[in-house]
Amino acid sequence: MAYIKAISFYLPEKVVTNEELLQEFPEWSVDKVAAKVGVNSRHVAGANETAGDLAEKAARKLFEEYSVDPKSIDFVLLCTQSPDYVLPSTACILQHRLGIPTTAGAFDYDLGCxxxxxxxxxxxxxxxxxxxxxxxxxxxxTYNKYLHPLDKSNRSIFGDGAAACLVSTNGFAEIGEFSLGTDGSGAQSLIVETGAARHKNVTGKESIDDDGHVRREDYLYMDGSSVFNFTLDVVPAMMNEVFAKNGLEKDDIDYFVFHQANKFMLSTIRKVCSLPKEKFYLDLAETGNTVSSTVMIGLKQSLEKGCIMPGMKVMIAGFGVGLSWGGTILKFC
Structure with missing residues (x-):
């Protein structure tokens, strides 16, 4: 058996509000953006603040909140697409910085939502x-480091942040069976094309996609409509597989915490899957889409607000860049 034993998260100090973005893009309607995307402000990492720095602060917060001894950790996993270095793994650096024993395993894995x-x-x-x-x-x-200053669409959506979770042989939430999936044919739908081995050098190339958005090879590009359609295709089937693997029905689930992509996408998913509004977590107003950290942030906030309590079954799910998706059930003790 595997359980979640602790959850914490950390958000950078710098905050960028919609009003500040409006000063850069005066043609925008702040109310319209907030209504559709669901974001009023987002935290942005400083110029010299890395994903490793954010992860370290989230981990230290977890150690303090739950009185966890770093010496008890025997493995470190770091999910990031903005590592501190090409090599070594940022997880290895964090093992040292956090005072975790050298007998612990550690590695990064490159995945997003x-x-x-x-x-x-x-x-x-x-x-x-x-x-x-x-x-x-x-x-x-720290996706904001990948965004072009003129990319108002993605700058309105994404926020930087980190989360820490302790998974152990005991805890307050039993981890159930998983449904995982990948469709690499959609890689171009959400991508930073240059900077790695395939296209190492900056090109400065720009083009216009089918929706009229500027595609810049040296910065993050997201085909929003393609990712939206992909999500609507895979999430209902994933949910059904998660229910089947865990011997449950949809009505058995007390709460749903899905990746906080944007308000419009989440509202559509909820309606398509016929999920009750009161059972569905939706809150990215002050954080934006923090990519891999949204689910843990959602779980932590839901626990603090009393939306999740002992005895409840909670479905969590993530979907996006890869393209990839995954879901499971958490049974809170």
Whole structure:
């Protein structure tokens, strides 16, 4: 058995409001953006603040909140697409900075919106295999460093942040069975094309996509309509597979915490899947889309607000860049 034993998160100090974005893009309607996207402000990492820095602060917060001894950690997982270096893994650096024993395993894995769920699956596997007993699962992203200053659409959506989760042999939420999926044919729908081995050098190339949006090779590009359609295709089937694998029906689930992509997408998913509004978490007004950290942030906030209580069954799910998706059930003790 694998359980979530602790959850914390950290958001950078710098905050960018919609009103500040409006000063850069005066043709915009702040009310219209907030109504559709659901974001009023977002936290943005400083110029010298990395995903590793955010992850470290989230981990230290978890250690303090739950009185966790770093020496008890025997594995470190870090989900990030903005690592501190090409190599080594940022997780290895964090092992040292956090005072975790050198006997602990550590590695990064490159995944985005579904990364939290994938990380829980990896952690559960490490426990099931007798490889580790206390896994520190970290998610951290600084997507804003990949956004072009003139990309008002994505700048309105994404926020930077990190989350920390302790997965152990005991805790307050039992981790159920998973449904995971990947469709790499959609890689171009959400991508930063240059900077890695395939296209290492900056090109400065720009083009216009089918929806009239500027596609810049050296910055993050998202085909919003393509990602939206993909999500509506895979999420209902994923949900049904999660229910089947866990021997549950939709009505057995007390609460749903899905990746906080944007308000419009989440509202559409909820309606398509016929999920009650009162059982569905939706809150990215002050954080924006923090990519792999949204689910843990959602769980933490839901616990603090009393939306999730002992005895409840909660479905979590992530979907996006990859393209990839994943879901599972958490049974709160």
């Amino acid at each position: 579904s990364g939290c769920v994938y990380g829980l699956a990896i952690a559960k596997g490490l426990i099931a295999g007798g490889i580790a007993k206390n896994i520190l699962l970290l998610t951290a992203e």
